[in-house]
Amino acid sequence: MTRRANDLLVAAPGRWDEACFLVPALRALVASGLGTGVCCEDHQRGFFETIPGLAVCAFPPRAKSREIAAGLRADAWQAALLWQGGPLADAVKLAGVPRRLGPVAGATRGFAKSLTHPLEYPVDPLDHRVRHYLGAVEAMGVEARQFVFFAPMPLAMSPDPRSVLLCPDSDFGASHEWSADRWCALADALVGSGRKVSVGVTAAARGAGRMLAAHLGESASVHEIPLSHEALACFAAHAVVVAADGSAAHLAAHAGATCVTLFGPNDPQWKRPLGTRHHVVRRHVECAPCLLADCPLDHRCQLELEVVRVLAAV
Incomplete structure (x- = not known):
């Protein structure tokens, strides 16, 4: 698979549980052939670097929107997948990313208005949280339900069974x-x-x-x-x-x-x-x-x- 340059930048959630729930969706995007990156705080860089084929754009904690945007402009991302409003969503807009995708169910009015391509997909309140992220990439036409996308990180370790x-x-x-x-x-x-x-x-x-x-x-x-x-x-x-x-x-x-x-x-x-x-x-x-x-x-x-x-x- 040849990775195309900077097709889609995905915003990373700040919480670790949410970051883990995002991983299958990121793997699905990479496997689709899209040139995929994730934008995260510095402390999450090493975690997302465990996903082969994924570009990682990291920024310092508490960075302002303009600081984050300055780091994104040179990469010329064609689209961004966002989850909520905030400094990262503002930075993507300031950086001039032309297509901004994101879920509109439960979104604030300001965030929904900032999206150029709103995504609508059903998520049952009783569904596992991973469905929030998988639903978005499936709404983009990406196949996301493969076992390999949910596999743990391949670390070559054989722990003592005791x-x-x-x-x-x-x-x-x-x-x-x-x-x-x-x-x-x-x-x-x-x-x-x-x-x-x-x-x-x-x-x-x-x-x-x-x-x-x-x-x-x-x-x-x-x-x-x-x-x-x-x-x-x-x-x-x-x-x-x-x-x-x-x-x-x-x-x-x-x-x-x-x-x-x-x-x-x-x-x-x-x-x-x-x-x-x-x-x-x-x-x-x-x-x-x-x-x-x-x-x-x-x-x-x-x-x-x-x-x-x-x-x-x-």
């Missing part, structure tokens, strides 16, 4: 985290059954990962997990990743690990990690999914999730 990485921290908020005593009980049970347990520690302010690492001491190795492409090799080196609902679970799935994700206020039907081999464990309660970062009640979706159910999924 290896388990526990990631208690969530960057989605405190309500997305299981209680520390449950994580400790799960880890003790895994170590007792002969599993090789590691703990992933992220920069989440609540420090659940560090508390678990302190509890396990020398019986577990500890890994600092940056929420970026730099964590992909660590995730791929483990057979199973057990994680709170957060960015780590989605990056681990992209890296090829089998994920067990603990859901609380979020909806797994809508936002579970991509791939049929992954497992979701949740305790359905009457107030879920509330989608809130902080629980206004009593954290019942987390407190009623029992260790034995998570252990059975690992």
Whole structure:
């Protein structure tokens, strides 16, 4: 396949879960023969560079629209696929990209008016979020439903089948985290059954990962997990990743690990990690999914999730 020059620039979502959900659509566009690029913040550059044939245009965090536009003008993109209004959408217009495509369902009036080619396609509210991105490229006439587009990143690693990485921290908020005593009980049970347990520690302010690492001491190795492409090799080196609902679970799935994700206020039907081999464990309660970062009640979706159910999924 010969890549044509700068046919379509795709705006990258800032959240890591959304970035992972965009990957199948990007792969479909590249496979179609379109000269495809993605425009993202610098911290996402390495992640999108894992997609063969995709050009990556990165800009600094908090960059102004004019700064981003200056970097895009020289590339002479023929079209851009946008998802919402904001500095990136404004930059595409300022850069003189002649064709601006994007979904209009649920869009603000200002964003819809900025599109030269609005895309209309059905997305059921109960569909997985990946359909939001696939629907757009299918509306452009691109075949997007091939298994290869959903495959994890091809890292040449053969993890020990006994290896388990526990990631208690969530960057989605405190309500997305299981209680520390449950994580400790799960880890003790895994170590007792002969599993090789590691703990992933992220920069989440609540420090659940560090508390678990302190509890396990020398019986577990500890890994600092940056929420970026730099964590992909660590995730791929483990057979199973057990994680709170957060960015780590989605990056681990992209890296090829089998994920067990603990859901609380979020909806797994809508936002579970991509791939049929992954497992979701949740305790359905009457107030879920509330989608809130902080629980206004009593954290019942987390407190009623029992260790034995998570252990059975690992």
